[in-house]
Amino acid sequence: MAQENVNVVARIRPPSNETNDETCIKTDQISSIITLTTNQKQFHMDKVFEQNATQEEIFEYVQPIIASVINGIHGTIFAYGQTGSGKTHTMIGSDKNLGIIPRAIEMIFIALNEESKNRNDNFKFKISCTALQIYTEKTYDLLNGNEKIEIPTCDILKNAKKVEVNSSNECMKILECGLEQRKVSDTSMNEKSSRSHAIVTLTMKTVYFKENKKHERISRLNMVDLAGSEGRKHTNNNETQNFEASNINKSLLTLGQVIRSIINPHPKQVIPYRDSKLTMILRDSLGGNSKTTVIVNIHSNSKYAAEAISTLNFAVNVKKVKNTAILQEFITSKETLTLNAEVQRLGGENDKLKIELGKEKEINQKVGEKVVQLQRIVDEKDNKVCNFFYYFKI
Structure with a gap:
């Protein structure tokens, strides 16, 4: 099984309406290199999207990951960057300018419905x-209901509510209702700054029969909109926002530590996935069984040069992470299916016999109790008769 590096792309946010709009970066789309104008340091990406890049262009780039998930391989797409750099716009977008999540959902349903149509009843x-x-x-x-849950290490979605959906419209309506409950706040960087990491997961199960064998594939697509890294100077400096920022930065710091541990392994080293809820959920996506693309969003304004450097350093490190994506397919022969069906049938019969045996034991127990009760009565009467004869010496 071949390893492949995490794919990392950079998306430059268009300039905001600020008085100081001097840029701190230069980009070269041909070589996919970003250069900091402050120190001329260069960062090589897998792809660089300029400020005028459209949502369609971004989605076209990540389509291969979604196609892999449709074909039975786990995939992850997540957006990283400072507050206000355009992560939520990239992942979710708006009604008129859809992001990756709604486009991915539509692509998946179109592909699977088309395959189901072409194969008739042989594909579900x-x-x-x-x-x-x-x-x-x-x-x-x-x-x-935004209920607090625990994340088990064995199965991150074990305690999460899974809603089966039959169309892209139905799926998006359900997700939109859920995402409305996401924590947001007004900061100096953004009117509705995300104060939490959001993880949307689609689980696909496909089944078809070929040459008397059942082919079953189960794969997941994780789409993650991370909360933005930030310093206190970019919050409104109230107690709640400072507490939120502290926790956001802590989880992103752990994410960075996990990545450094993966790319710089040491003997007997334990990668600290468990140190944060975020890294527990992204465990398979970083150094595990998944095809992963990271979109780092960058604010080009020189006012945010420090944040841009931090984001680009993260991008360079995560680009070194290698994953091993495995096809999640389970093939069962017709003979095995027949044997499994027979085992289930015999198991059902065995359960029925156990129930009948239990009922019979219960009846026998009641009969036994009745016999003991009657014997006691007989014994009592025998004693009375014996006493009578003894008293009158008959």
Whole structure:
């Protein structure tokens, strides 16, 4: 099984309406290199999208990951960057300018419905969705009333509500209702700054038969909109926002530590996935079983040069992470299916016999108790008769 590096692309946010709009970066789309104008340091990406890049262009680039998920391989797409750099716009977008999540959902349903149509009754699929948010290092289920849940290390979605969906419209309506509960706040960088990490997961199960064998594939697509890294100078400096920023930065710091541990392994080293809810959820996506693309969003204004450097350093490190994506396919022969069906049938019969045996034991127990009771009565009467004869010496 071949390893492949995490794919990292940079998207430059268009300039905001600020008085100081001097840029701190230069880009070269041909070589995919970003150069900091402050010190001429260069950062090589897999792809660089300029300020005028459209949502369609971004989605076209990540389509291969979504196609892999449709074909039974786990995939992850997540957006990273400072507050106000355009992560939520990239991942979710707006009604008139859709982001990756709604476009991916539509692509998946179109592809699977087309395959189902072409194969007639020989292909079936099910899609379910979940939506979580990590807020101040606690995980909440956005599809279950924003209820607080625990994330098990064995199965990150075990305690999350999974909603089966039958169309892209139905899926998006459900997700939109959930994402409305996501924590946002007004900061100096953004009117509605995300104060939590949002993780949307689609789970696909496909089944088809070929040459008397059942082919079953189960794959997941994780789409993650991270909360933005920030310093106190970019918040409104109230106590709640400072607490939120502290937790956001802590989880992103742990994310960075996990990545450094993966690319610089040491003997007997334990990668600190468990140190943060975020890294627990992204465990398979970083150094595990997944095809992963990271979109780093960068604000080019020189006012945010320090944040741009931090984001680009993260990009360079995560680009070194290698994943091993494995096809999640389970093939079962017709003979095995027949044997499994027979085992289930015999198991059912065995359960029925156990129930009947239990009933019989219960009846026998009641009969036994009745016999003992009657014997006691007989014994009592025998004693009375014996006493009578003894008394009258008959």
